Amino acid sequence: MDTGVTIDWEKIDAIIENYKANPETLLMIMQDISDMYNYVPPEVIPILTERLRVKESLIYSVATFYKTISLEPRGKYIVNICTGTACHVRGADKIMDALKEKLKIKEGQTTDDNLFTLEAVRCVGCCASGPVITVNQETHGGLDRSSAAEVIEGYKP
Ligand code: FES
Numbered sequence: 496m497d498t499g500v501t502i503d504w505e506k507i508d509a510i511i512e513n514y515k516a517n518p519e520t521l522l523m524i525m526q527d528i529s530d531m532y533n534y535v536p537p538e539v540i541p542i543l544t545e546r547l548r549v550k551e552s553l554i555y556s557v558a559t560f561y562k563t564i565s566l567e568p569r570g571k572y573i574v575n576i577c578t579g580t581a582c583h584v585r586g587a588d589k590i591m592d593a594l595k596e597k598l599k600i601k602e603g604q605t606t607d608d609n610l611f612t613l614e615a616v617r618c619v620g621c622c623a624s625g626p627v628i629t630v631n632q633e634t635h636g637g638l639d640r641s642s643a644a645e646v647i648e649g650y651k652p
Pocket residue numbers: 577578579580581582583617618619620621622623625627
């Protein structure tokens with residue numbers, strides 16, 4: 496997939512400097528880079544290993560462990576479908592199926608236009624409103640198949 500991402504090396508450098516290239520801040524640095532691009536572009540990895548003097552394997556471990564950080568390109572909008580117990584009993588599976596159909600992708604994938612990434616998450620803390628999805632920082636509850644699809648439609652340009 497061509498993400499069309501152009502790395503702003505000055506900003507990457509500023510982020511690293513902000514944390515004084517302290518290897519103990521690797522997670523924060525990766526999170527800040529991720530906030531810029533919605534993922535950590537692989538081109539950045541050699542810079543992190545060199546400047547922070549950390550092993551490449553540690554970078555992969557952080558990306559594997561923390562769900563908010565990815566080394567794969569992610570969409571502008573991260574669509575998280577809550578699959579916690581309360582949402583599950585209220586039909587989270589149907590919401591997932593509806594959004595897979597709507598976006599024509601599987602769970603964990605990103606649409607070809609880099610607009611949406613579809614993911615399943617555990618309880619997002621508003622069980623009474625289930626089934627719930629979040630799109631970036633916004634939460635949408637009380638959904639059914641068609642209203643979930645409408646929510647997604649609302650984010651299209
Ligand atoms: S189980 Fe979905 S918000 Fe708690």
